[in-house]
Amino acid sequence: MSIRIALAGNPNSGKTTMFNALTGSSQYVGNWPGVTVEKKEGKLKGHKDVTIMDLPGIYSLSPYTLEEVISRNYLVQEKPDVIIDIVDAANIERNLYLTTQLTELGIPVVVALNMMDIVDKRGDRIDLGRLSQLLGCEVVETSALKGKGLKQLTDKAIAAAKAGKPMVHKHSFEDAVEGALQKIAALVTDRVDGSQMRWYTVKLFERDEKVLEQLRLDDGLKSQIESIVSECEGVLDDDSESIITNERYNYISDVIGKCLKKKNKGNLTVS
Numbered sequence: 001m002s003i004r005i006a007l008a009g010n011p012n013s014g015k016t017t018m019f020n021a022l023t024g025s026s027q028y029v030g031n032w033p034g035v036t037v038e039k040k041e042g043k044l045k046g047h048k049d050v051t052i053m054d055l056p057g058i059y060s061l062s063p064y065t066l067e068e069v070i071s072r073n074y075l076v077q078e079k080p081d082v083i084i085d086i087v088d089a090a091n092i093e094r095n096l097y098l099t100t101q102l103t104e105l106g107i108p109v110v111v112a113l114n115m116m117d118i119v120d121k122r123g124d125r126i127d128l129g130r131l132s133q134l135l136g137c138e139v140v141e142t143s144a145l146k147g148k149g150l151k152q153l154t155d156k157a158i159a160a161a162k163a164g165k166p167m168v169h170k171h172s173f174e175d176a177v178e179g180a181l182q183k184i185a186a187l188v189t190d191r192v193d194g195s196q197m198r199w200y201t202v203k204l205f206e207r208d209e210k211v212l213e214q215l216r217l218d219d220g221l222k223s224q225i226e227s228i229v230s231e232c233e234g235v236l237d238d239d240s241e242s243i244i245t246n247e248r249y250n251y252i253s254d255v256i257g258k259c260l261k262k263k264n265k266g267n268l269t270v271s
């Protein structure tokens with residue numbers, strides 16, 4: 001069985017270091033079709049049947065930058081067998097923003113909690129078991145720089161790919177938002193694959209033009225979705241994109257509160 005792993009993560013999370021450590025010299029470097037954004041692919045060392053696709057560094061799966069669009073098109077259309085999400089553990093709160101989106105795609109996710117050497121040096125603690133439970137996916141402590149945790153990471157990624165169980169996100173947004181998402185899902189149920197439903201309903205809620213275009217919804221359906229979205233905006237007194245962003249950060253601060261123990265609580269850190 002050949003396995004396709006996608007590497008996703010924020011810029012500076014250590015993705016290049018990780019990609020180089022995992023693939024060694026077996027790399028193919030080109031461009032994504034039609035654009036000058038670098039496309040890097042390689043074979044996992046010692047596994048001729050495992051391909052690793054290095055996606056551009058991104059903060060979000062919104063439609064606003066070329067890197068985001070390339071990454072999300074690849075993930076939604078090519079559906080790799082598993083995503084390794086590289087999270088800079090030293091900046092965990094910011095990095096989990098992308099994680100909350102990757103876990104909505106229906107593709108198995110394994111989180112590489114990278115830069116753990118920095119977290120250890122600071123004397124901070126992250127409860128991996130709890131984090132894994134709250135995110136609903138495997139979490140592996142790594143240091144790409146020191147080559148630590150990489151075998152365990154790829155073993156878990158290969159196992160998740162072989163199991164082929166679609167990822168189901170753990171977080172729920174507040175009731176008004178979940179209600180709106182459910183109503184949207186009911187309208188598009190025959191056009192969207194069940195495992196990708198969360199991704200599509202959130203994007204439709206956000207009025208994502210690229211997704212609206214891709215699904216080729218007729219005007220009647222579009223206006224039904226629009227009235228669901230504007231009703232929810234009225235209830236929460238905010239625009240739909242900001243509503244989702246706030247919901248993600250609420251969820252993340254809840255996760256951080258339960259998993260991160262800072263040594264110097266209250267002290268300002270320079271990072």
Ligand code: BGO
Binds near residue numbers: 011117143
């Ligand atoms: C420099 N631990 C630590 N401590 N550092 C790491 C780890 C880790 O686990 N993984 C990566 N780094 P990229 P993106 C650098 O380049 O892979 C470091 O953008 C420097 N360079 O070595 O490039 C890695 O691909 C001079 O650091 O990230 C790199 O995701 C001084 O994180 C940086 C200090 O890694 C970003 C660091 C000339």
